[in-house]
Amino acid sequence: MSLNEGSGPSLRLKSWTQDEHIYALHTITLRSSSSATSTTIPALLHPSMIPLLPSSASTVTAIQSPCFELKQTASKGVGMFATRSISPGELIVVENPVAILPNKPLTFNCTAYDELEALILDDRRAEMLTLTNCQDRTKCPSDVEGIARTNALNIILKMPVESREWSAEERHYGGIFLKIPRCNHSCGPNAAHKWNLATMSSTLYAVRPIANGEEITNTYADPTDSRAKRMAHLQEHYGFTCDCPSCLLHSTATEQKIAQSDIARELLRTWFSLHPSFSKWLSDPCLPDDFVISSHKYALELIEQEGIQGMEGPFLEEIAMCYAVLGQKEEFSWWAKRVISRCALEDVEMVTRMQAMLKWVEEGEFQCRTKTRRPKTPKEMNKIRWGVRKRGKQQNQARPAESSCEVLDMTLLID
Numbered sequence: 001m002s003l004n005e006g007s008g009p010s011l012r013l014k015s016w017t018q019d020e021h022i023y024a025l026h027t028i029t030l031r032s033s034s035s036a037t038s039t040t041i042p043a044l045l046h047p048s049m050i051p052l053l054p055s056s057a058s059t060v061t062a063i064q065s066p067c068f069e070l071k072q073t074a075s076k077g078v079g080m081f082a083t084r085s086i087s088p089g090e091l092i093v094v095e096n097p098v099a100i101l102p103n104k105p106l107t108f109n110c111t112a113y114d115e116l117e118a119l120i121l122d123d124r125r126a127e128m129l130t131l132t133n134c135q136d137r138t139k140c141p142s143d144v145e146g147i148a149r150t151n152a153l154n155i156i157l158k159m160p161v162e163s164r165e166w167s168a169e170e171r172h173y174g175g176i177f178l179k180i181p182r183c184n185h186s187c188g189p190n191a192a193h194k195w196n197l198a199t200m201s202s203t204l205y206a207v208r209p210i211a212n213g214e215e216i217t218n219t220y221a222d223p224t225d226s227r228a229k230r231m232a233h234l235q236e237h238y239g240f241t242c243d244c245p246s247c248l249l250h251s252t253a254t255e256q257k258i259a260q261s262d263i264a265r266e267l268l269r270t271w272f273s274l275h276p277s278f279s280k281w282l283s284d285p286c287l288p289d290d291f292v293i294s295s296h297k298y299a300l301e302l303i304e305q306e307g308i309q310g311m312e313g314p315f316l317e318e319i320a321m322c323y324a325v326l327g328q329k330e331e332f333s334w335w336a337k338r339v340i341s342r343c344a345l346e347d348v349e350m351v352t353r354m355q356a357m358l359k360w361v362e363e364g365e366f367q368c369r370t371k372t373r374r375p376k377t378p379k380e381m382n383k384i385r386w387g388v389r390k391r392g393k394q395q396n397q398a399r400p401a402e403s404s405c406e407v408l409d410m411t412l413l414i415d
């Protein structure tokens with residue numbers, strides 16, 4: 001890695017080059033939402049990201065009465081514990097990062113980490129240095145790097161203009177936070193976190209009911225990986241052997257149970273590529289009306305069985321959307337309310353769309369419109385009308401002597 005000072009694309013910023021990627025040391029300023037003060041977040045970023053960072057983000061306000069406490073555990077260091085019962089979808093903590101750095105380790109002896117650390121505000125640096133560092137000091141001598149490798153949460157800097165391909169090195173970073181990383185790992189976690197670029201903050205929220213006194217857990221591994229793969233990942237990157245209920249299947253049950261759990265998680269990983277999604281079903285009149293609803297309900301059963309409720313959001317939304325185009329008001333309302341209460345912190349845009357639809361439906365304006373969740377083709381970009389699939393079927397039945405699969409022209413029904 002080489003140091004470039006005051007020249008080249010980083011202009012007056014100090015920068016380092018590694019594998020043809022430039023990382024510039026930049027300071028992001030967040031205004032305080034309640035006073036005239038501001039906070040700074042040092043960041044090692046690709047220079048092209050700097051002008052694209054949100055310009056008006058402010059510091060997030062600490063929650064008045066937190067619903068958790070940090071306590072020493074017997075074998076996992078400090079952990080986060082609920083101090084009252086917490087409902088699914090409820091906010092646990094929201095915070096800005098103290099520093100942002102590349103996901104990819106920078107080369108040994110790199111001064112960039114020391115320079116970044118020196119820019120972290122004193123009180124925040126002191127608290128950061130109390131976070132766990134499970135890295136081998138001989139391989140990772142920098143405190144800030146070791147702490148980042150053990151605790152950083154994924155941060156994606158999404159471009160306002162998606163006009164060119166941005167590489168993972170340019171867009172993906174690690175954020176060091178002070179509270180959220182105190183959450184220990186479980187392969188069946190009761191909480192999940194979400195990064196919000198607009199507010200430059202991450203939110204930890206419950207994904208299922210958490211009882212007073214229960215440990216709040218998050219996942220450090222891909223929950224759709226097999227038990228063996230999760231175990232290997234946790235050992236390699238975090239230095240522990242997981243003994244959560246999903247992993248303890250090994251000692252308390254047969255190999256058969258482990259295999260079943262691995263299959264369930266693998267099924268969930270590939271669900272949207274192997275099973276028709278809402279938009280595919282909408283454009284395919286040959287599929288039964290309840291096809292996506294029952295297939296997604298089965299996915300939700302698998303999610304419940306594995307205790308990985310953080311994956312529920314897209315399934316809940318698509319079930320609600322199926323009921324919308326089937327024109328089934330009661331069922332739509334029930335699922336839409338579940339999406340709203342469960343996903344408010346996970347996917348703000350989706351919940352806003354769902355709230356608008358629910359309002360229209362409950363106020364009796366059934367011509368409600370919304371876009372499909374992830375429109376891919378111009379046809380999918382079309383608006384969807386309430387009950388469109390039901391009306392399409394009725395039209396279809398009225399037409400004589402043609403196969404029902406051929407005559408339902410959704411383009412006539414979707415405008």
Ligand SMILES: C[S@@+](CC[C@H](N)C(=O)[O-])C[C@H]1O[C@@H](n2cnc3c(N)ncnc32)[C@H](O)[C@@H]1O
Nearest residue numbers: 076077078132134150151181182184185238240
């Ligand atoms: C991000 S920190 C979590 C907070 C940490 N316990 C602390 O004291 O700050 C990750 C480290 O916590 C410990 N840890 C987290 N989850 C664990 C688990 N399920 N079993 C054992 N150790 C765990 C490991 O030492 C891991 O490297």
